[in-house]
Amino acid sequence: MKKKPVGLYIHIPFCLKKCGYCDFYSLPLQSPAQLQSYTDAIRLEIEKLATLFSDSIILSIYLGGGTPSLLGLEQLQSIVEAVAYNFNVSSNAEISLEMNPATRREGFLRGILAAGVNRISLGIQSFSPEELRVLGRVHGYYEIMQSIEALHKEGCQNFNLDLIYGIPGQSLESWQRSLELAVSCGPQHISAYLLQLDESTAMARAIESAQIELLDEESENAMYHMALDYLPEKGFRHYELSNFCQAGFECRHNLNYWCGRDYIGIGAGAVSCIGRQRYRNRPFLKEYLMSLEVGQEAPVEILEQMSAEEKMREEIILALRLCDGIDLAQFAARYQLDFRERFAVEIEDAEQKGLLKLENNRLCLTRRGYFLSNQVFCRFI
Known part of the structure; x- marks a missing residue:
């Protein structure tokens, strides 16, 4: 019987510091011991879930966060190995890792590429020191360039650069410079996202109290169309609202979402969508760790039980995101x-x-x- 294709997302919630615009479940890392405890829990959850998806084949694995590049090399290797051992994984699966330039260290990239990671998503967001400061990023221009140099040195043949436009104080000129610098770094993929804030974020509160001001819609529109014009000129195909790639380098994991296929989420706060049901592991680290340590499943909460009509309409919206x-x-x-x-x-x-x-x-x-x-x-x- 043909196995059902699914994507696998693994959430690593730890960060060096939570960025002011981020509304994902994330926590400042307190100690290295947290990383090992969390890795052990992830491996336990992988073992438990794999038995439920024996009729599925994993087409993509995405380690996101948070900052998964905070994990040690052996911890990342053990997670990838646990997935490969317990799940049916496609022989040409895309295995992506989100990386913060501030976490680069000697030998790390070489090790994770050897472990099977074949796509890196580097969260640079901007090349402007002032814009990075406004966003609350812990890296600077130097760390960005050092990370990109390392990607080329270690022979990474598929890496993405994340950029944000609509940052308070950002100009068309600085956005153009970020686009130009991004292209000059030789990535296979560029994501250009509009800054959109959940009301729970620190930056949203700063805007509410008039400490900073968002750009007007006209400026945001001009920046978006600048990317639409410039990136295809440089050989990047616009294939999704916010995503551009060289031929054949679409993000397969995200395409799985946009094509309305099932995906499995592992880790505290990770979301899954199987059939018409969307659910998530509850976003509470201690509860997650304790449940798995005592042999229980990760506590989940149902987010949505869709009707056939609702599922169809969701798939229409997702598909329209694709060009x-x-x-x-x-x-x-x-x-x-x-x-x-x-x-x-x-x-x-x-x-x-x-x-x-x-x-x-x-x-x-x-x-x-x-x-x-x-x-x-x-x-x-």
């Missing part, structure tokens, strides 16, 4: 309905506003629709 959009023939075969007939009103309205287009039996966002995508997505909720 290739929705293949209407495939959609009809999967759901036994005519998309253009079912959503005629939604399509017509968005087309009239210049946000959607129909080409070669595919429904896609227009260039104008990329930045205003939420105005399209809300029609399908």
